[in-house]
Amino acid sequence: MSKILIRGAKVLGGEPQDVLIEGSTIAAVGHGLPDGGAEVVEAGGQVLLPGLVDLHTHLREPGREDSETVLTGTRAAASGGYTAVFAMANTFPVADTAGVVEQVWRLGREHGYCDVQPIGAVTVGLEGRKLAELGAMHESAAGVTVFSDDGKCVDDAVIMRRALEYVKAFDGVVAQHAQEPRLTEGAQMNEGIVSAELGLGGWPAVAEESIIARDVLLAEHVGSRVHICHLSTAGSVEIVRWAKSRGIRVTAEVTPHHLLLTDELVRTYNPVYKVNPPLRTERDVLALREALADGTIDIVATDHAPHPHEDKDCEWAAAAMGMVGLETALSVVQETMVDTGLLDWAGVADRMSFTPARIGQATGHGRPVSAGEPANLTLVDTAYRGPVDPAGFASRSRNTPYEGRELPGRVTHTWLRGKATLVDGKLT
Known part of the structure; x- marks a missing residue:
């Protein structure tokens, strides 16, 4: 079973905590969780959302x-x-x-x-x-x-x-x-x-x-x-x-x-x-x-x-x-x-x-970031600010009204039932 430890994330913008994912589920949320051989993601105070x-x-x-x-x-x-x-x-x-x-x-x-x-x-x-x-x-x-x-x-x-x-x-x-x-x-x-x-x-x-x-x-x-x-x-x-x-x-x-x-x-x-x-x-x-x-x-x-x-x-x-x-x-x-x-x-x-x-009625989604819940999670670098570049979009289309406009925040990681779909801003 794969294990991922998200270290030092601000869960819903609160105080930094660690979140341990085992398989498709959040196994634990707390301070100073041991990695136990898990892959470690250093969140560095980024905001963790469902x-x-x-x-x-x-x-x-x-x-x-x-x-x-x-x-x-x-x-x-x-x-x-x-x-x-x-x-x-x-x-x-x-x-x-x-x-x-x-x-x-x-x-x-x-x-x-x-x-x-x-x-x-x-x-x-x-x-x-x-x-x-x-x-x-x-x-x-x-x-x-x-x-x-x-x-x-x-x-x-x-x-x-x-x-x-x-x-x-x-x-x-x-x-x-x-x-x-x-x-x-x-x-x-x-x-x-x-x-x-x-x-x-x-x-x-x-x-x-x-x-x-x-x-x-x-x-x-x-x-x-x-x-x-x-x-x-x-x-x-x-x-x-x-x-x-x-x-x-x-x-x-x-x-x-x-x-x-x-x-x-x-x-x-x-x-x-x-x-x-x-x-x-x-x-x-x-x-x-x-x-x-x-x-x-x-x-x-x-x-x-x-x-x-x-x-x-x-x-x-x-x-x-x-x-x-x-x-x-x-x-x-x-x-x-x-x-x-x-x-x-x-x-x-x-x-x-x-x-x-x-x-x-989206089963398994919109759940609290707590132990026992599905590991559907999003990690956001809220301190980031930069211009929107549609050339880097994953969408097939580019019709954005924000091209060249500076906006805050950048999603760095996304997990779907414990599987990373986005890592360091790049699709897996």
Whole structure:
């Protein structure tokens, strides 16, 4: 049985301790643990976190392997400190049957860089007209518990109600891409002063907020769980806060880019800043940070959306929407939440591991760093600061908004059930 001793790590940002891994399990946590012939990793005061869990990743396989594959996407995940990711259903073919979700699940198991939990489509072909095979996907080997038409909104209230009723039987969750389509026809960026000055079609905040308001009321009526994908406006925060005060079973996520970037960047007309939902205002950014800090927003999810060069390096109107995020997420969260004093590292562990694992029912992930628990761990050099270089990304795509930008923190090691997937910043 392999043994690894992580010496002098700040567990969840606390006092330095030693962590002994034996096989796939944490054997002991304490001070001055003997190495007993174990491989020793000198942590030197780096922060040790439970392996990160991303509830919102696009792996593109099957169908768009030119953007990403399960292999390259999970390598990117391991590089970013993730030990589990949930793969969205907008593939080709769509993951709306047991066969497709099992294919994605098996590819994740074969490659071994992190666990891959497929998300099933809510509707057949993401077309919003007929419920997909929710029960069959749940009962498949993949054991799907999260369903989403992400990329498209389930805008039909009757279909959304039926989906919430269906998943309630096995305590599943519907993850909604909140975008009223008729309010966003031709939209190119956030509706506001900048869109007016640039002459680009505006994407109003109410297009997101109106769907969230409807869906939390539906969830209350049905008594089921609804999750709000990539929440992006101050108004959305207030609706979720109100819903939680009523005991409605709603959870919400925010992306790293919505915690840091604003619509002012669109003035460059650089399509790397084109994303769905769009970058919002500074007021929205500050509201999102406060909501993540106080728990109104439950988790950080990357919405890792890889695109090939030709789909982003073109004029703004023709460019695809989306940004890669797995390899920079933790750095952005450190920049916006930890270094600003809004969250400590225990709070980061909650928002990026414990709670997403709970929402998605990711068995063995999001567990405490303590004896007897699975050794899914991430070691972070929080003192590091340097420029982002997409040339070194493990992802197949390079559409990052942070190229050349200095960000703090660097994941040095990742362990999946005791097996190192990243060592000294390099994939194994």
